[in-house]
Amino acid sequence: MKVDVLIVGAGAAGLASAYSAKKEGAKSVLVLEKGxxxxxxxxxxxxxxxxxxxxxxxxxGPEFAERLAKEALEEGFDLRFGASILSLxxxxxxTFIDKEGFHEVQFKSVILAAxxxxxxxxxxxxxxxxxxxVLTAGQAQQYLNYYGLLPGKRCFILxxxxxxxxxxxxxxxxxxxxxxxxxxxxxxNGLRRNxxxxxxxxxxxxxxxxxxxxxxxxxxxxGIELSKVNEKKEIIPNTEKVVECDALILSVGLIPNNQLxxxxxxxxxxxxxxxxxxxxxxxxxxxxxxxxxxHVHDLVDHVAEEGISAGKWAAxxxxxxxxxxxxxxxxxxxxxxxxxxxxxxxxxxxxxSLSFLFRVKNxxxxxxxxxxxxGEIIHKVNRPFLLPSEMEKEKVPFSLLKGKEGVLEVSYQRxxx
Amino acid sequence: MFDVVIIGAGAVGSFLARALSRYEGKFLLLExxxxxxxxxxxxxxxxxxxxYDPLPGTKKALFNVIGNQMIQKIASDLDIPYKxxxxxxxxxxxxxxxxxxxxxxxxxxxxxxxxxxxxEELFSLEPRISKEACCALLCPTGGIINPFLMVVxxxxxxxxxxxxxxxxxxxxxxxxxxxxxxxxxxxGEYEAKCVVNAAGLRADDIAALLTPxxxxxxxxxGVYYVLDHFDDHFVNHVLFPLxxxxxxxxxxxxxxxxxxxxGPTSDFIDDKEDFTTDAESLRxxxxxxxxxxxxxxxxxxxxxxxGLRAVPSTGxxxxxxxxxxxxxxxxxxxxxxxxxxxxAIAEYAIRHxxxxxxxxxxxxNWNPKIRPYVHPLKMEKDARDTFLSLHPEYGExxxxxxxxxxxxxxxxxxxxxxxxxxxxxKKRTRAGFxxxxxxxxxxxxxxxxxxxxxxxxxxxxxxxxxSYIAPYQVAxxxxxxx
Numbered sequence: 071m072k073v074d075v076l077i078v079g080a081g082a083a084g085l086a087s088a089y090s091a092k093k094e095g096a097k098s099v100l101v102l103e104k105g106x107x108x109x110x111x112x113x114x115x116x117x118x119x120x121x122x123x124x125x126x127x128x129x130x131g132p133e134f135a136e137r138l139a140k141e142a143l144e145e146g147f148d149l150r151f152g153a154s155i156l157s158l159x160x161x162x163x164x165t166f167i168d169k170e171g172f173h174e175v176q177f178k179s180v181i182l183a184a185x186x187x188x189x190x191x192x193x194x195x196x197x198x199x200x201x202x203x204v205l206t207a208g209q210a211q212q213y214l215n216y217y218g219l220l221p222g223k224r225c226f227i228l229x230x231x232x233x234x235x236x237x238x239x240x241x242x243x244x245x246x247x248x249x250x251x252x253x254x255x256x257x258x259n260g261l262r263r264n265x266x267x268x269x270x271x272x273x274x275x276x277x278x279x280x281x282x283x284x285x286x287x288x289x290x291x292x293g294i295e296l297s298k299v300n301e302k303k304e305i306i307p308n309t310e311k312v313v314e315c316d317a318l319i320l321s322v323g324l325i326p327n328n329q330l331x332x333x334x335x336x337x338x339x340x341x342x343x344x345x346x347x348x349x350x351x352x353x354x355x356x357x358x359x360x361x362x363x364x365h366v367h368d369l370v371d372h373v374a375e376e377g378i379s380a381g382k383w384a385a386x387x388x389x390x391x392x393x394x395x396x397x398x399x400x401x402x403x404x405x406x407x408x409x410x411x412x413x414x415x416x417x418x419x420x421x422x423s424l425s426f427l428f429r430v431k432n433x434x435x436x437x438x439x440x441x442x443x444x445g446e447i448i449h450k451v452n453r454p455f456l457l458p459s460e461m462e463k464e465k466v467p468f469s470l471l472k473g474k475e476g477v478l479e480v481s482y483q484r485x486x487x
Numbered sequence: 488m489f490d491v492v493i494i495g496a497g498a499v500g501s502f503l504a505r506a507l508s509r510y511e512g513k514f515l516l517l518e519x520x521x522x523x524x525x526x527x528x529x530x531x532x533x534x535x536x537x538x539y540d541p542l543p544g545t546k547k548a549l550f551n552v553i554g555n556q557m558i559q560k561i562a563s564d565l566d567i568p569y570k571x572x573x574x575x576x577x578x579x580x581x582x583x584x585x586x587x588x589x590x591x592x593x594x595x596x597x598x599x600x601x602x603x604x605x606x607e608e609l610f611s612l613e614p615r616i617s618k619e620a621c622c623a624l625l626c627p628t629g630g631i632i633n634p635f636l637m638v639v640x641x642x643x644x645x646x647x648x649x650x651x652x653x654x655x656x657x658x659x660x661x662x663x664x665x666x667x668x669x670x671x672x673x674x675g676e677y678e679a680k681c682v683v684n685a686a687g688l689r690a691d692d693i694a695a696l697l698t699p700x701x702x703x704x705x706x707x708x709g710v711y712y713v714l715d716h717f718d719d720h721f722v723n724h725v726l727f728p729l730x731x732x733x734x735x736x737x738x739x740x741x742x743x744x745x746x747x748x749x750g751p752t753s754d755f756i757d758d759k760e761d762f763t764t765d766a767e768s769l770r771x772x773x774x775x776x777x778x779x780x781x782x783x784x785x786x787x788x789x790x791x792x793x794g795l796r797a798v799p800s801t802g803x804x805x806x807x808x809x810x811x812x813x814x815x816x817x818x819x820x821x822x823x824x825x826x827x828x829x830x831a832i833a834e835y836a837i838r839h840x841x842x843x844x845x846x847x848x849x850x851x852n853w854n855p856k857i858r859p860y861v862h863p864l865k866m867e868k869d870a871r872d873t874f875l876s877l878h879p880e881y882g883e884x885x886x887x888x889x890x891x892x893x894x895x896x897x898x899x900x901x902x903x904x905x906x907x908x909x910x911x912x913k914k915r916t917r918a919g920f921x922x923x924x925x926x927x928x929x930x931x932x933x934x935x936x937x938x939x940x941x942x943x944x945x946x947x948x949x950x951x952x953x954s955y956i957a958p959y960q961v962a963x964x965x966x967x968x969x
Contacts, residue, residue: 104887154884156864167864167892169879171872187888190924192713192790199763200792202949202956210957212930219945219957244961288760289951305766325922329888332718 073100073148074388075381076164076177078155078330081110082134082370083183083361085142086377087384091181092145094385099147100175102166106151108142109135110185111208112370114215117236119263124371134370155184158330160354178388179356181380182331182344186324186362188233194322196228198284203291207233207321211240220246222317226294227251228282230258230265232368234321239268241319248272249315252280252296254303257433259323259459261368282318283310291316324366331359340409341365347397348412348424349383350376355394358384365411365427368461372427394418399474404442404481406430408458417472423465430456430482437484441466444476456482489513489651490845492670492679494658494693496523498634498829499818500685501642506833508648510847515677516642516650517670519657521951522911523904524638527687528826529914530711530762530794532738533748534725536824537574537629539594539601540735546804548597550828550835555599555628557830564855565640567633568743574629574725575604575613577779578622586729587624594626601626615721615780629725633743634826635914639904641830644857646903648850654905655952658686661696663812681814681841688759688797690805690819697815702805704820706759706795707734709751710768712776713790714783715922716745726779734796735823737775739783744889744917747783749776751794764793789922796822806832808840816840860898864890885935886928888921896932900939907940909933910950929956 074096077084080103091099107113112120115131122128125137153168164175188206196204205213205221211233213219225246227234230253238248251269256279258265269276283297283305298309326343336352337345343364344352351358360380361373386392395418403410410428426441434456441449448470456462471478491507493500496518504516520526535558541547562569578587587603594601604623609616612625646652653674660671661682668679686693687704694700720741728736733753740748752768752775769791776783799805799820809815818832841847863874863881875882881894899915900906909925912918912932919925919932933956937944948954 104884152883154887154890156890167875167882167884169882171875171879171882172864187923188926190789190926192924193788195712195764195766195769195788195791197764197766197769202954205956206926208926209929213957214961216930217934217944217957218961220959220961221957223959246959283766284763286763289949289954329922335718 071100071173072176073098074178075099075384076175076180077101077183078180079103079110079183079185079361079363080108080149081183081185081361082112082138082373083185083363083377083380084181085109085138086374087181087183087360087381088147089138089142089145090378090381091385092142092147094382096385096388101147101149102153102155103149103151104154108139114208114211115236116215117240120370122371123369124374138374155330158333160334162356179358179384181358181360181384182363183359183361183377183380184327184330184363186326186366188320189323189325191320194320196282196285196320199287201285201287201289201291203287203316204285204318205320207231207237207319210237210317210319214240214244220244221319222246222291222315224249224315225317225319226313226315227319227321229253229321229323230260230276231321231323232260232264234319235260235264235268237319237321238274239272242272242274246317248274249313250275250277252277252282254279254281254299257457257459261459281305285318291318294318324362326365327363337413339365339411339413340403345413346411347414347416349416349419350380351383351387351394356387365409368459372461372463392419399443399471400477402477402479403428404440404479406432406434406482406484407480410480415471415478417474420472421468423467424471426464426466426480428462428480429460430458430462433457434482434484437482439464440481440483442479442481443471443474488667489515489677489679491515491681491683491841492517492668492677493683493685494670495685495687495689496642496652497526497528497685497687498524498638498641498826499821499832500683501638501645502829503683503685503818503833503836504645504650504652505641505648506830506837507841508645508650509849509853511850512845512847514650515679516645516652517656517658517672518652518654521655521907521948522914523642523652523654524635524914525910525950527795527797528634528638530792531634531823531826532711532740532751533631533634533742534574534738534740535569535571535630535632535827537594537599537626538597538824539590539599539624539626540730541597541824543593543596546806547824547828550804550831551824552597552599553831554827554829558630558632558827561830562632565637565644565857566860567636567640569630569632570743571628571630572724572741573625573627574727575609576624576727576729577609577616577620578729579619580621583729584622587622590624594624599626600628613723613726615782616726617779617781631725631740631743632826637826639915640857643902643904644855647857648853652904654907658693658696661693663697663815666813668814681816681844683816683818683836685818687821688795690797690817694809694817694819697812698809700817702820703800704797705800706756706761707798707822708754708756708761708793708795710764710772710791710793711748711750712769712772712785712788713792714747714749714785715787715789717787721747721780721783728775728779737772739776739779744920749773749783755798759795762793762795764791789924798822804828804832806835814844858902861894885931886916886918886921888923889917891916891918891928893935896935900935906936908948908950908954909936909956912936
């Protein structure tokens, strides 16, 4: 089969991409979804707090999914559920498999929107036994919200990522005792509102600069050992404290699903997704990325916005309305910045401004975001504070970069004193 | 009355069961865990050692070399992923070169092909090796194997050929009267002409049920890292440092599925149930590995584990008949290179002990192969499309990371060894082995197991007895969040 725009994943990024690609005039759009519903992970996020910026109202995950799906379906696109992509090649051919068999599809542009996966106990080399009762927050969410099953009655949570915080509340509401949340960093990694609404409101303690130094149990979890850590995140001896619990929920970060980039040998960005330009296009022409598959977002609203952008440019590219120019500027994360997108700029479409997305490495007090082109400061933004847990989005006037080439470095300079 | 009761369905017990299944007779394989090959046979370096390293004249040297010669045919008959990629033992100095020369001589005495490489030859084979490496001993007959399927398929083939397998059944007493053994278990009692003790870490405890053994088993723990698979080839061979008194050292090796394995460390412990990893040992394994390959991408680590080697007090494999107890055979202390030695140990045990007592007669209809697996994606286009149209469940992916279909999972569930746990499915199919470690697929595997076993998903086990994953049903009508 042949399509203009192929989209991998029907979560928030994929649906927004499909909507936008059709709106922009793509004649045929095919979405491949490995699951059997539209909206991806949103469907297991039955709590509210979604949509505040994208829809200007507060929705639950399934509500956000339903609304976005409805809008996309009204535009009309082809959809395959239970479809697993097997290969993707630079000559713009994908193969996938579903209940109907093996398929090959030729596309003009593709949007990789396959989301992210959770860092596991193995990935953080969690010391101790490998036993039942240690789950990721997403797994716990699936068991609880899809099957009505609780992993334990006395739960402890490692990592203060948003899903962990949400699960602390969720498990409490379903009758489990959540004994606490340990965070290895000296600051929380979740949104402020989630700390308040999911921990403070339920008197669940948050232990900062603390990690799980051992898990115990023969076949099932019987307890954990907590230890304090120093600034280098090394365990401080003789600070151990044993907590008896029957479930340890890990909320220790998400990683962009980079399997497809790796297949194509696309360069990675600093967040383990792919390097992209200001139109969400990777270094391979016609290959776009959006959502958590590109970098991990705090809010689905930003994911949807990214999908809208990717869909638009993928459609224009497929329709030969957009011919990418060469890379003009390499963008680098400077001091204080953990990662930054886009990774490079083509500057081939005159726009009012260019958006930069970044996270800081540490909790930062008042200071300035500095944009240096080839060493020279071209733009500054003063900020009262910045948190690693919150993705920042800043706009830089296009005119400042128009016609320029070289290296743009973005850094954060804390004000002295 | 059984001709042979085998205690322990690890690599040794399972290969013995398979070897015995060639003969007429009644054979019983007992395993205390919920699956075969769930202890030492599961958590090791997944290597087919060439046999260059054991001291010449030892049982380790003998069985390793014979086992290595047998493995190609076994892997082909039993559909076990196996690759003869060769091993490299790395030296960093002139001193090391002399030691490698000594090892080369040992290889010659053991009948193992080996070649000394200079720096240039080494770097052409392993471009990412540490710049400090200057020489290596290449043993081309060494290789890698899937240790899970090696044991599972050996046991499955044994069962297909008539061996009885009882899982979840621990031996609690042994007695010998009027030339007959009585084996009492947690579930029943059996009579047997011969008993084979292949109880791994517990072999000394099992032996002691009959008569106190002159030897003992002490666990030696090793921790490992598993890294994801990439297109990039970080390592092409099994890489060893120079062996020491503590063993062969921390290995860096690809696996048959394209992952990379780093480990083991080597520390004697006393608790035979202690499979915990610890930060210090993991750090050490990582440091040792980085000494071999400085660019190893530990950011792509997906799992850690600990394995226990069953180290015998005698220093060599214990393959013998108990004195004054004819027909009571110990196959014990099968530490490294135990995995690759196990098929050879099985043959030896039959020829030297069991056959003498039983006068075994070969079957006419023994089938050396397991029921073939179907890999539609490896078929020719037309065959693939026809197959998929008849078996749509092979198009339904359960594990996206490792591309495991529902059809493959239903296949292993329908085989002759019952799968009772998520781990059993994982070992057989690789569902949950990938970068998300079951983050997405575990819940689906739980559901398939629940359907297959006619139980509630809350009752599904992860690996051992009592290892419930999500055991509590939420009270109905409490979904009040939102």
